[in-house]
Amino acid sequence: MRWEDFRRSGNVEDRRGQGGGFGGGGMGRGGLGIGGLIIVGLIAWATGINPAVLIGGAEILLGDGSGTSQQTSPQRQGAPARPLSAEDQKLGDFAAVVLAQTEDVWTPLFKGEGSAYRQPGLVLFSGATRSACGSADSATGPFYCPRDQKIYLDTAFFTELNKRFKAPGDFAAAYVIAHEVGHHVENQIGLLEQVQARQRQASRTEANALSVRVELMADCLAGVWAHHADAQWRILEDGDIEEAMNAAAAIGDDRLQKRQQGYVVPDSFTHGTSTQRVKWFRQGLDKGSLAQCNTFKGAI
Numbered sequence: 001m002r003w004e005d006f007r008r009s010g011n012v013e014d015r016r017g018q019g020g021g022f023g024g025g026g027m028g029r030g031g032l033g034i035g036g037l038i039i040v041g042l043i044a045w046a047t048g049i050n051p052a053v054l055i056g057g058a059e060i061l062l063g064d065g066s067g068t069s070q071q072t073s074p075q076r077q078g079a080p081a082r083p084l085s086a087e088d089q090k091l092g093d094f095a096a097v098v099l100a101q102t103e104d105v106w107t108p109l110f111k112g113e114g115s116a117y118r119q120p121g122l123v124l125f126s127g128a129t130r131s132a133c134g135s136a137d138s139a140t141g142p143f144y145c146p147r148d149q150k151i152y153l154d155t156a157f158f159t160e161l162n163k164r165f166k167a168p169g170d171f172a173a174a175y176v177i178a179h180e181v182g183h184h185v186e187n188q189i190g191l192l193e194q195v196q197a198r199q200r201q202a203s204r205t206e207a208n209a210l211s212v213r214v215e216l217m218a219d220c221l222a223g224v225w226a227h228h229a230d231a232q233w234r235i236l237e238d239g240d241i242e243e244a245m246n247a248a249a250a251i252g253d254d255r256l257q258k259r260q261q262g263y264v265v266p267d268s269f270t271h272g273t274s275t276q277r278v279k280w281f282r283q284g285l286d287k288g289s290l291a292q293c294n295t296f297k298g299a300i
């Protein structure tokens with residue numbers, strides 16, 4: 001993926017190297033990354049935390065930070081600040097470029113529909129941090145908080161994506177960011193609120209099925225970003241699409257569950273199968289339109 005020479009977003013808040021500053025509390029509301037880092041999701045699933053507050057099982061955190069946590073993190077205030085390595089700087093730069101591209105793609109698309117795109121924030125953190133949806137640590141994986149309209153990202157996740165999920169490549173990392181921005185788009189069009197209201201009335205199985213549709217739509221919206229970014233700036237290089245597909249497949253619920261527990265429980269899926277994730281990313285990439293990303297209509 002070509003990115004070095006592109007504009008950096010001004011909406012990045014870099015909290016890395018600040019020495020932790022994390023006042024404890026929990027992340028029990030799920031904190032499951034883009035489908036990665038499933039452990040917490042499984043804790044939530046196994047301990048019966050209400051899925052209505054667990055939309056997306058839940059890398060969209062909706063809590064208020066008061067909550068249902070099984071885990072508390074140690075106080076880390078006062079930990080010494082550390083300088084960012086060259087690699088950290090580069091990852092931060094990369095994230096700022098991808099975020100800028102999502103701004104430059106979504107702003108005109110919203111304008112075309114007669115509305116204004118509100119740019120989300122991106123918080124880079126290392127170890128642990130706070131959001132309006134509760135505390136997060138690196139086990140949370142990337143997530144979106146609708147309350148403060150920010151994406152939270154521990155850049156160590158990219159290393160994780162590479163090593164643990166065998167999904168290397170800069171475009172795979174860009175797909176992860178674009179997926180989280182996809183949740184922001186869903187929030188702005190009022191979809192998250194509607195789904196959450198439906199989930200409150202629904203059974204666990206039905207709520208999970210709705211989460212899958214939310215997630216697949218975010219995958220499709222990531223594809224829409226890639227479609228326009230490539231059309232405008234020719235960002236794609238050979239192998240990039242495969243990288244993103246590989247990432248989408250690697251973090252599908254079926255494959256994650258198999259890795260984790262050796263069998264698959266479809267009712268507990270919150271992100272969709274590998275095949276579904278690849279299919280919807282491809283759909284967005286091919287069509288380049290929000291209207292083609294309606295995962296709430298018909299079969300997925």
Ligand SMILES: [Zn+2]
Nearest residue numbers: 034059215218
């Ligand atoms: Zn998601």
